[in-house]
Amino acid sequence: MSLETQTYTITRADLVRYAEASGDHNPIHQDEQVAASVGLPGVIAHGMYTMALAARAVETWFPAAEVVSLGCKFTNPVVVPADGGVEVEVAGEATEADGLTTVALTVTCDGQKVLGMPKAVIRA
Amino acid sequence: MPVDQSLVGRVFPPTRPFAVSADHVAAFVAATGGEYDGGPAPATYPIVLAFDAMNAFLAAESLDLFRIVHGEQRFNYERPVVPGDELTATLTVSSLRQIGGNDIIGTTSEITDASGALVCTTSATLVHRGAA
Numbered sequence: 001m002s003l004e005t006q007t008y009t010i011t012r013a014d015l016v017r018y019a020e021a022s023g024d025h026n027p028i029h030q031d032e033q034v035a036a037s038v039g040l041p042g043v044i045a046h047g048m049y050t051m052a053l054a055a056r057a058v059e060t061w062f063p064a065a066e067v068v069s070l071g072c073k074f075t076n077p078v079v080v081p082a083d084g085g086v087e088v089e090v091a092g093e094a095t096e097a098d099g100l101t102t103v104a105l106t107v108t109c110d111g112q113k114v115l116g117m118p119k120a121v122i123r124a
Numbered sequence: 125m126p127v128d129q130s131l132v133g134r135v136f137p138p139t140r141p142f143a144v145s146a147d148h149v150a151a152f153v154a155a156t157g158g159e160y161d162g163g164p165a166p167a168t169y170p171i172v173l174a175f176d177a178m179n180a181f182l183a184a185e186s187l188d189l190f191r192i193v194h195g196e197q198r199f200n201y202e203r204p205v206v207p208g209d210e211l212t213a214t215l216t217v218s219s220l221r222q223i224g225g226n227d228i229i230g231t232t233s234e235i236t237d238a239s240g241a242l243v244c245t246t247s248a249t250l251v252h253r254g255a256a
Binding site for chain 2: 020058
């Protein structure tokens with residue numbers, strides 16, 4: 001079953017709020033110069049921010065479900081510009097087996113996949 | 125300088141207990157653009173605990189956070205986190221390898237509640253970028 005694609009916008013202000021809430025104050029998520037010094041193309045979103053959006057999409061599709069497992073690789077950085085924001089799209093495909101629903105996700109930014117094999121298993 | 129191979133298998137001390145409040149869950153949800161209406165915390169919320177444990181690990185090994193890039197994260201849940209929980213994370217270094225001047229560090233954190241029951245196991249792959 002294909003699920004309705006969710007679109008989210010990430011801004012620098014979101015990253016500041018997320019750093020505060022999560023405790024992840026890595027400056028590569030705030031500071032261009034530090035990001036460049038470790039070879040990144042710019043200020044990038046926390047991988048966990050993008051993963052949180054993937055989880056948010058699952059919660060939108062299956063509001064009452066309990067999440068059994070969630071995982072992904074962080075394969076491409078989501079570069080967040082200083083002005084405006086960047087859009088992230090979360091698409092999903094659900095299959096059921098043995099009382100559990102597996103949601104295979106596709107998370108893209110500018111048409112490029114940013115998470116590797118993102119997947120949630122839920123008890124719907 | 126590469127990370128010391130003898131780290132593999134080392135278990136770090138449990139983090140200080142963290143009291144999950146509805147306000148903090150709401151702040152976490154709001155930061156990712158959502159609206160918290162009570163109930164369980166979002167699925168990625170246990171990263172707050174795992175991150176605390178990782179920071180203690182980085183400090184103990186004199187590793188710089190700004191050199192760390194996240195490679196992978198997995199969560200296996202025994203139950204959802206809810207406000208009122210008092211949680212602790214215990215981090216174990218599960219693997220370590222060097223690729224192209226970077227250290228690829230595998231960690232597993234067990235998150236337990238005040239009764240000692242397992243709430244969530246989460247594993248992370250951390251890429252520690254060597255100095256250029």
